[in-house]
Amino acid sequence: MPIDIETFDESSSDELNTLTNAEMVVRFLATNDDKAYTPSEIAERIDIKKNSIGTVLSRLEDRNLVRHKGDYWAIGERETVRDAYRTHRIMEALDERYGEEDLEEWREHAAEGE
Template sequence: MPIDIETFESSPEDHLQNRGETNADRVMRFLASHPDQAFTQSEIRDATDVKAGSISVVLSRLEDRGLVRHKGNYWALGEADDVAAYTNMAESTRTANDRFGEEDMDEWLKHAVDDEDTE
């Protein structure tokens, strides 16, 4: 997926890596770069390299969250407010990961409270 030259020039190298990018992130980034168009699942799949067996599930989950819209065979970016909230959350997560490092789920689980311990 291309980026504009200003982003290329101004971003640190580690920000230009696709570390931890999910299929949903790829789909949202693609649709956000084409907010005035709608695409078929296969077009989105081809543009994002999401596997054929996953694209339907990814789009359905994004639709459930109001992040994409679906009509007939076509999918488009969701309404502005929902997309803005998602974008803000994703950017906050990226910033926190850049500053503090990504969470290690195994380490986190060592300290998580088990529901049985609270009864």
């Protein structure tokens, strides 16, 4: 599947190799922000399984990253999407620098404080 040159220029090799379905949907809709698409059109355009697109879109909508009316979906408000992307990049950088957080370790320490 081709990507736009802006994505190519702004992304590292690792990012281009490990995009999640949600990231691909957001990037596709952001790149095509002048249109709205049906779930099957989105799945076809970004080459993901049609049976997983509904769940992805619903989760993105819960986070206000996409919006929909009827059968059509579009990118969410630019500022919200931009803020989420920046937060995601910061978290990735922190994980890379300090290692990923271990949820079970957090739970153990939270239980000790009770």
